[in-house]
Amino acid sequence: MEKRAAFSDLRLAGALIAPQLLLVFVFFYWPAAQAVYWAFTTQPPFGGSNEWVGFQNFEQIFTDRVYWNSVGISFLFAGLSTALSVGMALLFALFVDRRLTGYRVHRFIYFWPYAVAAPAVGLAFRFIFAPEAGFVSAVNQWVPGLWNPALDGKDALALIVLANSWKMMAYNFIFFLAALQSIPRPLIEAAAMDGAGVLRRARDIQFPLLAPTFFFLLVINVTESFVDSFGIVDITTGGGPARATDLMVYKIYSDGFKGLDYSMAAAQSIVLMGVVIVLTFIQFRYVERRVHYS
């Protein structure tokens, strides 16, 4: 990871990174610091008086059964969504890379979903998967009650996993495809001439060379599923039924924004941020180690 060649003009280095650091300070760290302060206080919605309460907010969330439910659902969602979107994206990228007829069309259409705004994605999926109104309702006519995300928590979770994966799959797909296409063709041809079949080539050549991209996408997907999934939940399930899709980030919004309890929301945000930082750290430490940059 270390570059052998490096420049030594440190003042320049500072100047180059200053704009971003400045922006990040004003729009991220300053508000975040305030949020941290709030996590240790209680305050009325309109502000004005912050009363220090120490760890009371944290105590309240850690002893709340509903909060732990949220944590569990979030991990499950992250795992399922990432596995599905990364796995499917890899699969489709491998297919498209084979350059069969019509691959350009496929390449374009697979990327489409990423351009769609979260409200639109949620809406479309709500339409399609509604048990009484959507197209999937046909399933219910054969086996009544088979699919009902409004009543069955597992179905609701499946719905948001599908919606989120649909969008992220597009994103992952394009990165995988690009990485695959950057593998020099001579390498593949040489292996083919040595007698390695399609699957063998995939395993021995393509996968290892895809490792950096895989790592990048893993981090992005896991983070995104913890942190960016609010829009989809808001539009499709609203956290239900009976909290089956009450992701941590959604809970923060509903407690803080709807419940107007900024301190509680701040405390939960700190915890969420902690979780994601730890997960990312783990990924950097243990996964990136095995990744070789060419």
Add this chain to the structure above:
Amino acid sequence: MKNAIIAAVAASALLGSSGAEAQQRTKFEYWYGLTGQLGEILEQHCKRFNNSQQKFEAVCIGQGGYDKAEQNTIAAYRSKQQPTVIQIYDAGTVNFMLSGAIYPANQFAKDFSIDIDWTNYFPGIANYYATSKGEMWSFPYNSSTALLYWNKDAWAKIGKTKAPETIEEWFDDLRKMKTAGVECGFGFDYDTWMPLEQFSAIHNLPIATKANGYGGLDAELVFNKTKFADYMKDWKKLLDEGVARIQTAQVGKTILQSFTDGTCASVLSSVANHGVVGSTAKPGLNWGVAMLPVYKDFKRHNSLVGGASLWIMQGKSPQEYEGAAALMKFLSTPEEALWYSTANGYIPVTKTGFDYMNKNGFYQDPKHAGRELAITSLTFTPPTENSRGIRLGNFTQIRAEIRSELEAAFTGKKDMQVALDEAVARSNQILRRFEQTFKGKTLP
């Protein structure tokens, strides 16, 4: 001749300058929460005000929902960017009363010489937005109450032409309808307004101690021990028998949609949707509204007002306040009450408004048939301690908690009584937290 020319030039100069002055309207911001069709109607109402005079311009900005309107106002206030007028829903009343950020309506009317007869407001409405001393702190604007929407054809199938008056009669009808082949007798969702809040009011049952919170911030919820618990258990029975159905946006159709396309024979909803139902009902749908049914052994009381009211925020300039005062004056005229209630289902909030509309034949028009029932329901009896309104802190959160527990019970994950007990426990926690946040403050 010369004098005439000078006079003419002077006159045109004067006219020109006053014309330019007229262009300089004083602007003030008015944030509202309604969306969809109801939001569009509010925008039109705003334009009516702007077109009716030259001095002020209300800049009306939709916030994308009642909850967003509340949140955005708070965020704006914290950054000193608040609007002059805001539309806040019933559940936000306590937060705003305790905020110290608003200009109480009665004081505002006095300071800006708005001639308002506070007794002209229907007591059921006035009490909701008034302090414990009876002073109104906000201006009621779009008020509604809950009604039973019923499908006359479905009832005809069991040989009835009148809507049920008691709950027992209603449930009985629903069961008879099922045998007569009606797919869904009653569609409901987890919204607490109808089953909990309105139900408790008309049955004169408390939702919380201390007169539903009017008496102090240390109120506690008690609805898991009142007839409401039985009511919910009865709904669950209907659900299990296949007589009632859950209809939410997640399921694919809201209760209104299930009613307007003829699937469900009855729903409980706000009178505000009367116009919406009229315009989206499938052709040939024979429907009507009735007052909410009551359990046989209970004496009917007045129902609660729903909807929103307009608050004036602190910290704005006198000119903006003049504009807001003009807006309030405009909205409180009987003509505007007529216009607004014609455009949508909201009811007139003043007695004179109601009389004016009656005189103009509003309620005789078949299109509006049944809307007067809302007024009847709202004024059935003078408000009691339990039917005056709800003054509980963070009520939005409490509603969400109850909704969640009801959902768990109705989807079979929990026993109903257990769900209600937990809803009360969690909601009480919310109340205690609210109390702690406002330590030392008392409700006005």
Add this chain to the structure above:
Amino acid sequence: MIERTPILDAVTHALMLLGLVLAALPIVVVFVASTHDLATVNRVPMPLWPGDHMAENYARVWDKSRFGEKMLNSLIVATGVTVGKITIAALSAFSIVYFRYRLRMVFFWLIFITLMLPLEVRIVPTYAVAADALQPFRVIAGGFGLELGIPQINLLNSYAGLILPLVATATGTFLYRQFFLTVPDELAEAAKMDGAGPMRFFIDVLIPLSRANMAALATIMFVYAWNQYLWPLLITTDQKMATATMQLQKLVPGPLFGQPPLWNEAMAATLMVMAPPLLVVVFMQGWFVKGLVASDK
């Protein structure tokens, strides 16, 4: 594809077709819904073929929501964010990868952590800062007992307020960092040996190499900025500054208030809002894929 594998090909084709359906179906549904009138679109189930109200719906929504103005705002914001992001991220990543100083990993992490606390969650204090952008400095100076008379810069209802907080995040820096790490050291060494300074290297060597990378980032950023709705909703109260995606949110009231949305209009609006990012994706497609492909070295 080197050898002939007919069975694998057939399977591949079949699965790809399935993928196509999965990817395209939701958008098709949106389109069909936007071509019906209100009563039809509310029917259950909605008919699968397009209706004949398309022109009428789109015209009505365009006028009613004053979409022209809003699309322009979205365009300005999205372009601003894209340009800002590409520039700033490149500069920062360059600093982190190609200069050796003790704080560089600290800075990288400082920037990277911004990915983990989404805007939704810190929205109220961020709003307060946007209303008074130099507030942090004033408070800090105040903490040291300095009254510097720092002015209040109000970014609300302005393009700057819409653009700057979105430029502050880390995706671009991360992407550039990963890319720069794959650039062979020989290039930098050669530049140094030629006596070229860091900026020369940056402009003459790195930027051209990153061209396709930038295309990728540009597309992602444009789409991301265009699709923002929560932040613009909060920061703009003046309708003239509203963005297109904000309008979408207005047309579909939340599920909790029981008011049926005007589905056909909402879907028409959805499609209109979806169109520009889609066009950008189409247009940039070629560069985009090339861009993520590390160029032949």
